[in-house]
Structures are given as C-alpha cells and as structure tokens.
Amino acid sequence: MPRRRKSSALDDMIELVSMLPWWAGAVMAPICYLLLHAWAVRVAAEMIAKPQLTSGIYYALGSVGQYLLPFICLAGAAMSAWRRHQRKTLADNVSAAKTADVLEGMSWREFELLVGEGFRRKGFQVEELGGAGADGGVDLVLRKGGEKYLVQCKQWRAYKVTVQVVRELYGVMAASGAAGGFVVTSGRFTADAREFAQGRNVQLMDGDALFALIRSVREKVRDVPSRAAEGKPRIEPELVSNASAAPACPRCAGQMVRRTAKKGANAGEAFWGCGAFPKCRGTA
Structure with a gap:
C-alpha cells in the first residue's frame, strides 16, 4: 500500500x-x-x-x-x-455488483476501507493504520476474542502478490505476537506465496474471496432488520444443532454437534465437533 x-x-x-x-x-x-x-x-x-x-x-x-x-x-x-x-457505501456497492471486477476501479484508500468494513461486519474491531511507519506495511489491526490479527492490503490490478509480501507480514506477526494475519488483494497471488502460507496462520484473500466475503456479510446485515420487524428472535441457522443433519465424526464415527470457535482466526465461526469431546477431538 x-x-x-x-x-x-x-x-x-x-x-x-x-x-x-x-x-x-x-x-x-x-x-x-x-x-x-x-x-x-x-x-x-x-x-x-x-x-x-x-x-x-x-x-x-x-x-x-x-x-x-x-x-x-x-x-x-x-x-x-x-x-x-x-465504508458503508463501498460495501453496499460491491455487494450489489455481479462480479469481483468492481474492485479494480477502486483507489488504494477505498480498497483499504472496504477490507476494514468487511472484517468489521464479521465482528472484528478494526484499527486503520494505512501502512504508515515501520510496521511492515500493516494496514489494519483486527481484534476479536482477545486475539490480535494483522492485515496487509494490496490494491494491485496488474501484478500478483509475491511470497516476499507474505513473508514480511509473517515476520511482523511473530514480532508483535499476533495470532494470525491476512493478505488481501484485488488481484492474485503467486504459487510461491500460496505455498508459503500453507500450514501457517496467514490467510490469503484474492479479489474473488474478498468479493464473496462482502456479499456474505451483506446478506447477514440485511437479515437483521427483517427479523426484528417480524418481532421474531434472530437465530443463526448455522449455530443450531441439527441431529438429523449432523455428520459422523471422522475419528470415532460418533454423532457430531454444532459448536462455535472461541479463539483463533475463526473466532465466532461455527464448526462441527465430536459430541464425545474432550475424549474425542474430531472436527469437520
């Protein structure tokens, strides 16, 4: 940036x-x-x-x-x-678009605001840094569940994000004690960058992934007032345990239940966990 x-x-x-x-x-x-x-x-x-x-x-x-x-x-x-x-206008415009091509016409500042709004709607507290200072080019600091995450935004239309960018962010994460990090671009990542991120707590989000994120959180935002207007409590379907639809545990073949992650980059997200936990730690 x-x-x-x-x-x-x-x-x-x-x-x-x-x-x-x-x-x-x-x-x-x-x-x-x-x-x-x-x-x-x-x-x-x-x-x-x-x-x-x-x-x-x-x-x-x-x-x-x-x-x-x-x-x-x-x-x-x-x-x-x-x-x-x-931020709201940018997110609404992107969610109303049909393809991720809408990201290509943004300035770097608009792109950074959009990324921050996407994470904000996912429940993160967002601090905007703008990539200024000796911080390895970190643009956003996210906080959720007592954990800190670093975000680097790359509004690159014609170039792929290289492994060097991911390495730099990973180094800053280690130095600052961050639980995870995100590199977000409107373009693509090189194969080396994706390979380096594998197995590490760094998530790479290209233009298509960001577009999907904005659209998904937009649908959730739209859902809130409609339920409130009906006078019905808001229930997240993915957080409801459905025994008939629960998959079998891949470790013990027992019945799994729907749980919510408390820590890490997926804090607040739902996942399938074995009903025999803590004896069995199978997930799906």
Missing part, C-alpha cells in the same frame, strides 16, 4: 480523533471548550491581580486552545462520520 504523505501535528491530531466513533469527537468538543475557557478566564484574573510572564503564556495557551481543541475534535468527528458513510 502506498505510503501516506507527511502530515502536520494538526493533521495527526485530527486523524487520531477520527479513529474514535464520530459521537465521541462531538462530545469531546464542548467539554474541551468549557474546561479551557474556564482556565483562560481564571488565568486572566490572576494576570490582573499579579502580572507575570508565565501567566501570560498560560493565558495565550488557554485562549487559543479553547477554540483549537474543539475544532480538532469536531473535524475528527466529521472525518469519522464521513469514513463510516464511505
């Missing part, structure tokens, strides 16, 4: 606030104003009673800060709200 341009301290502060929910920045703005305004008034009174150089400096900081910090909070809140709208 391309490196971001160098930004000023003001830009960095706005960017920091934009990582919060939009309403958090909106709430922080009046609080900052009231606190700094009260401080500036108090310092002004002290200056009149006993003029000092330090009081003048404090008054200047308070006078400027009472407007500057609320501006930063509001600007960050607006950016957060815009990104939220942009």
Whole structure:
C-alpha cells in the first residue's frame, strides 16, 4: 500500500480523533471548550491581580486552545462520520455488483476501507493504520476474542502478490505476537506465496474471496432488520444443532454437534465437533 504523505501535528491530531466513533469527537468538543475557557478566564484574573510572564503564556495557551481543541475534535468527528458513510457505501456497492471486477476501479484508500468494513461486519474491531511507519506495511489491526490479527492490503490490478509480501507480514506477526494475519488483494497471488502460507496462520484473500466475503456479510446485515420487524428472535441457522443433519465424526464415527470457535482466526465461526469431546477431538 502506498505510503501516506507527511502530515502536520494538526493533521495527526485530527486523524487520531477520527479513529474514535464520530459521537465521541462531538462530545469531546464542548467539554474541551468549557474546561479551557474556564482556565483562560481564571488565568486572566490572576494576570490582573499579579502580572507575570508565565501567566501570560498560560493565558495565550488557554485562549487559543479553547477554540483549537474543539475544532480538532469536531473535524475528527466529521472525518469519522464521513469514513463510516464511505465504508458503508463501498460495501453496499460491491455487494450489489455481479462480479469481483468492481474492485479494480477502486483507489488504494477505498480498497483499504472496504477490507476494514468487511472484517468489521464479521465482528472484528478494526484499527486503520494505512501502512504508515515501520510496521511492515500493516494496514489494519483486527481484534476479536482477545486475539490480535494483522492485515496487509494490496490494491494491485496488474501484478500478483509475491511470497516476499507474505513473508514480511509473517515476520511482523511473530514480532508483535499476533495470532494470525491476512493478505488481501484485488488481484492474485503467486504459487510461491500460496505455498508459503500453507500450514501457517496467514490467510490469503484474492479479489474473488474478498468479493464473496462482502456479499456474505451483506446478506447477514440485511437479515437483521427483517427479523426484528417480524418481532421474531434472530437465530443463526448455522449455530443450531441439527441431529438429523449432523455428520459422523471422522475419528470415532460418533454423532457430531454444532459448536462455535472461541479463539483463533475463526473466532465466532461455527464448526462441527465430536459430541464425545474432550475424549474425542474430531472436527469437520
């Protein structure tokens, strides 16, 4: 992912606030104003009673800060709200498309937002880094079930992602103690890259896989309000144990039951587990 341009301290502060929910920045703005305004008034009174150089400096900081910090909070809140709208629009447009070709017309920033939204709808907490800094090009940090996962996005239309990219992410994962990682591209991966990822906790997602992810989570999002409108509890079919449809355990031939993964990259996902667990650890 391309490196971001160098930004000023003001830009960095706005960017920091934009990582919060939009309403958090909106709430922080009046609080900052009231606190700094009260401080500036108090310092002004002290200056009149006993003029000092330090009081003048404090008054200047308070006078400027009472407007500057609320501006930063509001600007960050607006950016957060815009990104939220942009992520939703991107995901909706992709889910409405017929093929994964829709990914090819995106900018790298739009692609990163789309990937983050896809994981967000899968239940992950998403932190956007943008590939900036000495972090091996990591664009997103995911958290779920107490585990951390790293994501590198590659909006490459004409090139295949090489094994070097996967190796770099794997090294950063080991150094940061991440439970797993994802390399997501709108294109394809080389055979060496796929071979390296085999047996390691790195998942490779090409354009078709990302397209399928966005469409699948979109279907789940659509399903929620329809059930709520009917006044019926929302039940995930894949989480319901169905004895008649349960497969036989590949280890002991016993009946399997539907379980939900608690940890790892598949945390929250359903799978078939042997009913004799922990004596038998067969899965399907």
